[in-house]
Amino acid sequence: MATMGVSYFGNRMIQHVERDLKELKAKGFTDILHTVSENDLKFYRGTMEEIIQLSKEIGFTVTVSPWSIGLVFGGEAFSEFHIHHPEACQVTQEGKRLPQACFNHPVFRGFMKKWADAVSGMGADYILWDEPHWAGQGGWYFIGQNEWTCRCEACRDSFIKAFGCDMPAEWNEDIEQFRKDVMIDFLDELSKYAFGLGVKNIVCFFPNREKLIVPPEWEKAAGLEAVETFATDPYWAGSKFAAEEFVDFYVKAAMDIAGRTGTKPQLYIQNFRIPGGKESDICSAVEIGWKNGIRDFYTWGFNSCAHMSFLRSDHPEKAFKAYYETVLRKVGCSMA
Ligand SMILES: [Zn+2]
Numbered sequence: 001m002a003t004m005g006v007s008y009f010g011n012r013m014i015q016h017v018e019r020d021l022k023e024l025k026a027k028g029f030t031d032i033l034h035t036v037s038e039n040d041l042k043f044y045r046g047t048m049e050e051i052i053q054l055s056k057e058i059g060f061t062v063t064v065s066p067w068s069i070g071l072v073f074g075g076e077a078f079s080e081f082h083i084h085h086p087e088a089c090q091v092t093q094e095g096k097r098l099p100q101a102c103f104n105h106p107v108f109r110g111f112m113k114k115w116a117d118a119v120s121g122m123g124a125d126y127i128l129w130d131e132p133h134w135a136g137q138g139g140w141y142f143i144g145q146n147e148w149t150c151r152c153e154a155c156r157d158s159f160i161k162a163f164g165c166d167m168p169a170e171w172n173e174d175i176e177q178f179r180k181d182v183m184i185d186f187l188d189e190l191s192k193y194a195f196g197l198g199v200k201n202i203v204c205f206f207p208n209r210e211k212l213i214v215p216p217e218w219e220k221a222a223g224l225e226a227v228e229t230f231a232t233d234p235y236w237a238g239s240k241f242a243a244e245e246f247v248d249f250y251v252k253a254a255m256d257i258a259g260r261t262g263t264k265p266q267l268y269i270q271n272f273r274i275p276g277g278k279e280s281d282i283c284s285a286v287e288i289g290w291k292n293g294i295r296d297f298y299t300w301g302f303n304s305c306a307h308m309s310f311l312r313s314d315h316p317e318k319a320f321k322a323y324y325e326t327v328l329r330k331v332g333c334s335m336a
Contacts (some may be wrong), residue, residue, distance in 0.1 A: 070101025
């Protein structure tokens, strides 16, 4: 049984959401992802509940993602976490406090638990812990090439407990290991918490676009007790690699990890910033996923993000169609 999902964001008007959801259902979509940002949490709580409930009534399985919360997850959204909780934000080795939240800080973990409470109350089936990342060269607020995090008080305390010495001011392997361990610990705590609320967990790390590499913490995260699905989102446009090579590498990696950890593999297909004439890359990505055993498909995002100039593909209609028609063709062939 294959599933076909799509992310949906940028519209909080229920009557328009309803029309889009019904169109998607008629096309054969089974799953939908709603982004729940800090803005949603603050101003659209009731609306998001209505949107999620409506999605379920129409028959979708609903995933939510912490869109750009604390500026440490994937997403095109603003964050004010750093205004209210500067003490829980990342600090560089020079002592500069950044707007990105620290995965180790109990205040941020508490905040994310409240977010999980909220999305669970709205009726979410799954949480996608989407592209959690430390401050660096990705995201919306780059730090300097020589800067690194995190030397906040909480991290320095934890480092002493873990390594028996002060955190060095110079980057070294222990710090690298410490950050990976903190990330896993964060995902472990939050996924267990969400699971306790009755919400299932998906983890997804953004693949490296400069080199084909699978960091060891991916498998550790997939192997966490409360994680059900391991997703990968090899968005090729903007990477150093051809679409097919890039997707093939990360799909195979995800299948291997899922196989070894007993999780379900899930594949996100790019559907934003697709240049005109390159829509066939989307078909190829679906084909590669299917050939390697992926049956849980998602695309980012609805109508190839036609509504959002920052992400819009050149020919959104054509690009979106390339996704669902290819998935449906594969499903149809497998049933014939
Ligand atoms: Zn920290």
